[in-house]
Amino acid sequence: MLLKLTGSSCSGKTTLAYSVGERLGRLAVHDFDECGVPTGADRRWRHRMTEMWVRRALEYQDRGVDLLLTGQSPLGEVLATPSAPLLDGIAVCLVDVSDELRCSRLTMRDAGRWDTSAVGAFLRWAAWHREHARDPRHRPEVIIDDSWSRMAWHRWTGWKADDWRWRTHLLDTTDQPVAESVDQVEQWATEQRDALRSGRLPLSRGWAGPTGAHTDHES
Template sequence: MFFKLTGSSCSGKTTLAYAAADRLGKVAVHDVDELGVPEGADRHWRHRMTEMWVRRALEYQDQGIDLLLSGQSPLGEVLAAPSAPLLNGIAVCLVDVAAPARRARLAERDPGRWDTQAIDAFVGWAAWHREHALDPSYRPDVIIDDGWPEMVWNRWIGWNAGDPRWRTELLDTTDRRVTECVDQVEQWIIEQRSAHQAGRLTLGHGWAS
């Protein structure tokens, strides 16, 4: 399966991914940024990287290993990646944090790097993620416009908020201990694996048909 921890910066995605993976068997963990982020990285770049990681997940899939990936691509981008239907299962979790905590974390992690406008952009991106996780019809232009032309958006454009395939786990890390959040990620993965094995995973094989 392909597991994705998504969300805006400083929500705790990477920390949770590596900690959860240490508790689980047959899962490889990676972060999108581990390959480096070029100056001026945009949607086009993010879309191509999403497809690259989906293909990496397919390589792991052939070995009987799941991929747990942290990065900022939301569910809509994962589903639109050209190779996504070849995955035997997809599950996405939005790792979120309240705006004041995100601002504080950004200032602590990268002192002086971000001006007010840049930090506001991170907070705005987080707010969009929350709405997208609940409703596929909410501002799809945010990820579609000026994107990589190979993306297959019509796989899900037209779905509504009640479609069972449109499912993103929500994890708010605000004022919560890291271990508690890791527990939730671990339990989420266990539940998604069980649903997949039982044939109940809504984004299992054939979801795009």
């Protein structure tokens, strides 16, 4: 299955993912940008790369290994990739921090790189992530407009916030020790794996059908 840690920059996704990878077996950990980010990378590039990582998850799946992937692609982008329905399961966790902490981390990580306008863009992207996680109807054009032509947005654009398949776990790590955050991500990943095995995972094989994979999804 694909376990995705998403969110805007400087939320701590990569640190958490690699720490969890040291604890759990049959789990590969990768960062979305580890192959490099080209100059001028845009939304369509992110969509194509998201599909590439979904295909990588399928390769791991064939070997009985799950992929824990960090990156900024939200749930809606993952579900719209051409190969997403082939995954046995999909689960997404939004790793978030306060605006103040994000700004502080941006300054420490890339001193002098980002001007006020750029920092504001990171904060707006973080705010959009929060609302997208709650409701698929929140400004979908942010990821859909000028997108890669192979993206299948119709799979979820008709869903409402109460659709049982629209699940993004929210993890706010502001003022929280890293060790505690790692524990929480480990617990989340373990719960998603257990849910897949027991047939309770909302985004298990068949989710893209008219009513999803399960009829008894409240159990």
